[in-house]
Amino acid sequence: MSSHAISTPRTTGEPGERILRYTLVERVNHWVAALTYVYCLITGLAFWSPYLFWLAVLVGGGAVARFWHPWLGLAFTASVFWMHRMWDRDMQITEPDRRWAKAIKHYIENDDQNLPPEGRFNYGQKLFFWLMFYGVILLLISGVGLWFVESIPWSMRWLRYLAVTVHVVAALATIGGFIIHVYMGTAMVRGGFTSIIRGEVSTAWARTHHRLWYEQVTKGSGRADVKTGD
């Protein structure tokens, strides 16, 4: 993994340097997860409600959707596990997170001046990450049960019912997180969306949203992937 270094200054009308926030590998991983999740979301919603079954038609019909849903679900699981490998350390809940969480009202109301500083990821991002991480584990286990439902013997049919329940509950939970994640990454926190595509943010952006991380990467070695946010 390459280090978070300050890139060469870029003049795009605004003064100042740009900082590498996501490496190429992190960006690719994010979009593998995003696309596979959206596919599972579209097809899953089609299986969820007759009023949304038309979504399956968009991606090639119900039978095609049913064929690919578990496979892309596996790909999504793999990408989340890969993400976990890369970000596990950065995603641990820290003391600044606890302070930030107490002041979350200011964050929601865009009163960011009154927020305690955060590391590479803020508390909300961490919650979303862990929601998806544990969500995908539940979706994987219950999904395998739904995939091979006939292999669950009749005498243990409660497992069939449990698989349905867990899959639905976990999917709805991840959808809740997903709605907020997409909203914040595109509309609410400007610059976040380009950062997950091109990898860079402005120094002002880094200072505003992730001050502790900004201080860390601009100071000394610039190796932000070692203990960020503590």
Added chain:
Amino acid sequence: MAIRRISGHAGPAPGEGVERDYQVCKLVDTTTCIGCKACEVACLEWNGYEFTDTVFDNSYQTMPETTWKYWNLIKFNEHEKSDGTISLLMRKDQCMHCADPGCLAACPADGAIVQYTNGIVDFQQQNCIGCGYCVSGCPFDIPKFNPATKKMFKCTLCVDRVSEGLEPACIKSCPTGCLHFGTKEDMKDLAETRANQLRENFGFEKAGVYDPAGVGGTGVIYVLHDATNPEAYGGLPEDPHVPWVVRFWKGPAKWIGNLAMLGGILGVTLHYFRYGPKEVHTGKPENGGQS
């Protein structure tokens, strides 16, 4: 034939509310079944399936359960009675054609499972997506998956024969007359008459008719020597219901989930209207923010 119920369908079924004069029904009198398996052969013959390998387990049992291409199977059970004697119970197992079918309730694919106005529950493989939800919905473990075509299959109650005025193939082949076919009303009368006869003339005090109310009654009913112990007849459930998980999943959960998803989208939209995007502070690091 008009369709009374249709799976995974947005809006009413084409034949919803249509009342037909009669429901069709198969009557299986387990007390006169000799376990000859002619019904199994007839089922394969009519529906065009090859024989599959049988499994020998020191009993008359051809194979443990029905398969996607073996829809009709006699279940044998050497049942030890309370007096220590053995009775060989034989029950023809197949789709029960429930009035309230769990498979149809669970199915997400538009028109993959239909219930005709005469009560026959039929899979429409061209609409089936092979998800297997019907397996979870069925209280009798009937729908089976064909891995080659990725479609579900089960007994059709010979809907093709019945709609031409013929009786199902299994009924036609039965040599003892333990299988009957007709209207639900007639079959229930016949079954009750037979159960009464068993109770009064043959000493089967617990004889009775199996037509479980939990699934709204079935299109296949049984006369049993001991109606208090249907489980002894190859695992016939005593009080079958559509699993409550399936009911909840296809009912309240749908609305709770949909409202939550809509609420989420509405919530973030309103948040944007009220607060809009976050601003990036361009002030110098030493005096920006109070943190």
